[in-house]
Amino acid sequence: MAKISLQHINMIYTDGTGTNTQALKDIHLNIEEGEFISVLGASGCGKSTLLEIISGLLKQTSGHIFLDGKEVTGPSKNIGVVFQDSSLFPWRTVRRNIEFGLEINRRSKADKKILVDKYIKMMNLTGFEDRYPQQLSGGMRQRVGLARTMVNDPEVLLMDEPLGALDYLTRQTLQDEIVDLWRRENKTMIFITHDVAEAVYLGTRVVLLSPRPGRISNIYEIEEDRPRRRTDAAQLALIEKIQQRLNEISSDREDIRAYI
Ligand SMILES: Nc1ncnc2c1ncn2[C@@H]1O[C@H](COP(=O)(O)OP(=O)(O)OP(=O)(O)O)[C@@H](O)[C@H]1O
Ligand SMILES: [Mg+2]
Numbered sequence: 552m553a554k555i556s557l558q559h560i561n562m563i564y565t566d567g568t569g570t571n572t573q574a575l576k577d578i579h580l581n582i583e584e585g586e587f588i589s590v591l592g593a594s595g596c597g598k599s600t601l602l603e604i605i606s607g608l609l610k611q612t613s614g615h616i617f618l619d620g621k622e623v624t625g626p627s628k629n630i631g632v633v634f635q636d637s638s639l640f641p642w643r644t645v646r647r648n649i650e651f652g653l654e655i656n657r658r659s660k661a662d663k664k665i666l667v668d669k670y671i672k673m674m675n676l677t678g679f680e681d682r683y684p685q686q687l688s689g690g691m692r693q694r695v696g697l698a699r700t701m702v703n704d705p706e707v708l709l710m711d712e713p714l715g716a717l718d719y720l721t722r723q724t725l726q727d728e729i730v731d732l733w734r735r736e737n738k739t740m741i742f743i744t745h746d747v748a749e750a751v752y753l754g755t756r757v758v759l760l761s762p763r764p765g766r767i768s769n770i771y772e773i774e775e776d777r778p779r780r781r782t783d784a785a786q787l788a789l790i791e792k793i794q795q796r797l798n799e800i801s802s803d804r805e806d807i808r809a810y811i
Contacts, residue, residue, distance in 0.1 A: 552620050553581035554739045555605065555707065560614035562600050573764040574600040578614070580758065580767065584706075587733055587740040589754030591747060591793070593801055597765030598743045599635055602709045605741065606632045618707065628656070631705030633696050633713045635743075639684040645695050646671070646680040652703040670698040674728070690721040694728075701732065707739045715745070723781075726753060734777065747793050751786055752779060759793060761800050768800050769793075 560578040563571050574597040582588055592598050603609035605616060607626040616623040618630065639648045646667055653663045671680055674694040684692055693713055700708065710729075714722045730753060733740050744750050750757045757771040771793060779786065 554584040555582040556617040558615045561612050563612045576764040576766045587755045589750035589757045590743045591750045592760030593762050596760045596763050602711050630707045631700040633700050633710040635711040641684050644681050649698045666702050670702045674698045690717050710742045712743050747790050751790050
């Protein structure tokens with residue numbers, strides 16, 4: 552049985568004036584346990600919408616989502632989300648940000664300490680436990696955001712461009728940390744990105760969405776050869792191929808054409 556099954560998902564937003572925006576069209580995909588799905592697509596094609604629907608935070612207009620064969624009808628502790636802006640609580644220290652989900656779940660003080668310490672170490676945040684988010688670098692804030700979700704030990708991790716705002720080197724380091732975590736803890740990942748190279752480096756499959764309304768345009772399988780080398784010829788060729796396809800499917804986007 553698929554870990555996650557997306558069956559014919561459609562999403563149409565209706566705003567206050569009655570204007571309809573179709574964000575997703577007929578998304579149909581089965582994701583197996585332990586897969587790392589990278590989702591690529593142009594800005595506004597519906598990636599965050601898809602993630603929010605999978606997380607149970609947003610209700611699709613039509614279609615069904617199943618987790619382990621059970622329909623998703625609302626947020627579940629088995630699904631963790633790292634949001635696009637990874638907004639931390641500014642009034643809480645690093646430790647207390649990471650602890651947040653454990654507080655909600657009423658875990659004991661001793662459990663909280665053991666678990667938070669584990670993720671502080673794993674995310675290289677040792678020494679920064681008592682700092683506030685505004686005293687951290689962007690990369691550290693992203694790590695706290697990851698730790699805050701990971702500490703709840705969800706089976707499925709949804710990540711919405713978690714590395715988007717980072718410099719090249721920090722981004723590469725965190726990519727490797729995410730891959731290590733995924734392999735060690737056998738999570739099922741759905742990782743959204745704009746970056747074709749990142750999608751190919753991380754994923755077991757890359758799902759390419761068309762411009763809005765987001766539809767599955769192509770799915771690319773990637774050979775499982777970890778650790779991967781970023782300069783691997785087959786990987787570079789696949790990046791090129793996906794980039795070309797992305798250009799093709801984007802060429803009829805009216806919003807971009809208006810500026811050319
Ligand atoms: N609450 C909302 N009400 C109306 N329209 C919305 C709402 N949220 C998103 N949309 C529209 O749905 C479409 C998809 O938005 P979404 O945020 O899912 O895109 P995205 O692929 O995540 O973009 P980006 O890469 O820029 O983050 C966009 O056209 C957006 O304007
Ligand atoms: Mg988005």
